[in-house]
Amino acid sequence: MVKPGSSLRSFWICAAILVVLLFLPPVIPRFYTYILASIFVTSLLAMSLNMVVGYGGLFQFHHAAFYGVGAYTFGLLLTKTHLPMLVAFIAGPIAAALAGLLIGWFCVRLIKLYFAMLQISLGSLLWAIAFRWYSLTGGDDGMHGIPTPSFLFSSTHAYYFILIVFSVCLLLMYLILKSPFGMTLQAIRDNPDRCEAVGVNVRRHQLIGIIIATFFAGVAGVLFVVLEHSVFPDLLFWILSLEVFIMCLLGGWFTFIGPVIGAAIMVSLRTFVGIYTQYWTLILGVLLIFLIFFLPEGIMGFISAKLGSKPVEGIERAVE
Amino acid sequence: MLRVENIYKSFGNFLAVSGAQLTVGRGELVAVIGPNGAGKTTLFNLITGQLKPDRGKVVFKEEDITRLSTHLICRKGIARSFQIANVFPRMTVFGNVQVSVLSQQRQSNSLFRPAYTMAVKETEEILESVGLIEKAHELAGSLSHGDQRILEIAIALGNEPELLILDEPTAGMSPEETRITMDLVRRLAETKGLTILFCEHDMDVVFNVAQSIMVMHHGRTIVQGAPDEVRRNEQVQEAYLGDEDA
Numbered sequence: 346m347v348k349p350g351s352s353l354r355s356f357w358i359c360a361a362i363l364v365v366l367l368f369l370p371p372v373i374p375r376f377y378t379y380i381l382a383s384i385f386v387t388s389l390l391a392m393s394l395n396m397v398v399g400y401g402g403l404f405q406f407h408h409a410a411f412y413g414v415g416a417y418t419f420g421l422l423l424t425k426t427h428l429p430m431l432v433a434f435i436a437g438p439i440a441a442a443l444a445g446l447l448i449g450w451f452c453v454r455l456i457k458l459y460f461a462m463l464q465i466s467l468g469s470l471l472w473a474i475a476f477r478w479y480s481l482t483g484g485d486d487g488m489h490g491i492p493t494p495s496f497l498f499s500s501t502h503a504y505y506f507i508l509i510v511f512s513v514c515l516l517l518m519y520l521i522l523k524s525p526f527g528m529t530l531q532a533i534r535d536n537p538d539r540c541e542a543v544g545v546n547v548r549r550h551q552l553i554g555i556i557i558a559t560f561f562a563g564v565a566g567v568l569f570v571v572l573e574h575s576v577f578p579d580l581l582f583w584i585l586s587l588e589v590f591i592m593c594l595l596g597g598w599f600t601f602i603g604p605v606i607g608a609a610i611m612v613s614l615r616t617f618v619g620i621y622t623q624y625w626t627l628i629l630g631v632l633l634i635f636l637i638f639f640l641p642e643g644i645m646g647f648i649s650a651k652l653g654s655k656p657v658e659g660i661e662r663a664v665e
Numbered sequence: 666m667l668r669v670e671n672i673y674k675s676f677g678n679f680l681a682v683s684g685a686q687l688t689v690g691r692g693e694l695v696a697v698i699g700p701n702g703a704g705k706t707t708l709f710n711l712i713t714g715q716l717k718p719d720r721g722k723v724v725f726k727e728e729d730i731t732r733l734s735t736h737l738i739c740r741k742g743i744a745r746s747f748q749i750a751n752v753f754p755r756m757t758v759f760g761n762v763q764v765s766v767l768s769q770q771r772q773s774n775s776l777f778r779p780a781y782t783m784a785v786k787e788t789e790e791i792l793e794s795v796g797l798i799e800k801a802h803e804l805a806g807s808l809s810h811g812d813q814r815i816l817e818i819a820i821a822l823g824n825e826p827e828l829l830i831l832d833e834p835t836a837g838m839s840p841e842e843t844r845i846t847m848d849l850v851r852r853l854a855e856t857k858g859l860t861i862l863f864c865e866h867d868m869d870v871v872f873n874v875a876q877s878i879m880v881m882h883h884g885r886t887i888v889q890g891a892p893d894e895v896r897r898n899e900q901v902q903e904a905y906l907g908d909e910d911a
């Protein structure tokens with residue numbers, strides 16, 4: 346159940362932020378528009394992961410693989426075919442969701458770390474294909490100068506496009522998490538055995554959760570291409586999966602908006618600290634230690650616990 | 666309604682259930698008793714599909730359900746509670762019951778309708794009937810042990826079962842809580858016409874409530890019958906009542 350007051354307030358806060366974001370591009374330097382767009386793309390990826398990690402309790406350890414599938418599908422269709430942009434745009438997420446179905450089908454048969462290990466190996470297989478199939482994917486160089494439609498060519502237009510798609514996806518994910526499906530997904534996270542005993546087909550439910558999450562990861566992949574006009578194998582590399590996972594932990598994986606905070610921090614760190622030193626991951630390490638000791642539920646988890654609107658009880662069980 | 670025929674289950678070399686038999690008629694309140702380790706929980710897990718038997722059969726409404734998976738057995742009309750409080754700790758009391766009502770209504774996969782508008786009346790009715798309605802918005806994980814056990818029963822009721830199975834519903838409860846819980850069980854059987862199968866290691870709790878009692882010892886069924894009959898049974902006195910005096 347929701348407290349109507351607090352959700353109405355959140356709604357107005359989101360609306361206000363959206364309006365501000367809509368009016369930003371003319372007044373801030375181009376570079377910052379680019380960074381913001383990059384944060385939206387990464388946030389979408391992190392939130393899609395959090396659907397299955399924070400809300401689903403699954404060990405989805407190679408989420409970037411699906412991001413990459415979305416990006417490559419979109420990029421390849423635009424480069425090698427003359428299909429309309431809309432088709433390519435929809436094909437990206439669908440290809441990602443199909444990969445999610447295929448890999449997820451095996452993974453939901455295992456639990457916890459076994460689930461994670463299988464997913465890392467199957468996901469790495471996709472990475473290997475992108476890396477090795479030189480004639481199709483351009484191998485480790487990837488593909489550059491992908492011809493996105495002309496209306497997206499200016500960075501301001503790309504910004505608006507990404508912002509709108511990001512907002513729509515956010516809304517959809519929110520609705521899904523508040524639906525009976527999302528609620529049951531959280532119940533499975535809390536206690537899969539009990540859920541099975543109330544008549545829920547736990548594996549199938551988890552699999553559907555993975556398909557939805559990988560679909561949104563695919564959308565994020567498409568948006569990446571819209572922003573960068575290129576794809577490369579690093580998009581499916583496990584390091585990126587780890588980074589996205591850390592974003593969820595950092596921002597707060599039991600909160601809806603937490604991953605956005607985590608993504609904003611990571612993208613900013615990489616951009617602004619990464620300029621001065623390639624050891625920005627060192628700062629990340631320190632941040633993580635701080636996190637583990639002081640904010641075990643992440644930044645948003647901490648804030649909402651302070652505001653008294655968020656349960657903190659029972660975390661041990663959920664994390665187990 | 667439910668018939669367990671000569672069922673066996675071993676863990677490694679250890680026979681936890683060896684040839685147990687059980688019959689539950691429609692509308693009956695049946696108890697399984699036996700000391701700790703007798704195999705009661707294992708027997709219930711075999712009925713509801715958490716475990717698969719090595720041998721033997723479980724028949725529910727004349728249908729063999731032995732090999733069905735847990736969630737399908739639940740959909741046939743058998744719901745259960747667990748011996749160790751087994752709730753959804755990060756969800757509200759209301760949400761805990763709602764999840765099972767939604768599952769019963771086949772709505773668990775519905776994607777875009779807001780859950781908080783759904784199954785509200787049914788959920789509130791159940792919480793009312795077990796006396797948890799005032800705590801509806803508390804987190805399940807923050808309830809007292811006794812209340813969590815009651816919530817367990819409420820979750821099971823969400824499935825509108827024909828047969829309700831309760832694994833030591835009063836385990837770890839104070840005498841007062843035990844009384845309240847057994848009153849609840851009896852009331853559910855009477856007002857909702859539910860068929861209830863429960864187990865207990867405490868004899869006193871059982872003889873007041875149950876219409877039929879099955880006595881288990883070392884995984885075997887010693888006898889099943891009316892309370893008086895069971896009380897008089899020599900084997901029972903030897904195996905069970907004797908134990909308790911010692």
Ligand SMILES: Nc1ncnc2c1ncn2[C@@H]1O[C@H](COP(=O)(O)OP(=O)(O)O)[C@@H](O)[C@H]1O
Pocket residue numbers: 676679681699700701702703704705706707708
């Ligand atoms: N998963 C398991 N693995 C090994 N032994 C088990 C398992 N579950 C139960 N047992 C053993 O089976 C016996 C019966 O246990 P149980 O059915 O829980 O008894 P009860 O519920 O009557 O106290 C006990 O000796 C217990 O140690």
Ligand SMILES: [Mg+2]
Pocket residue numbers: 705706707748833
């Ligand atoms: Mg037991």
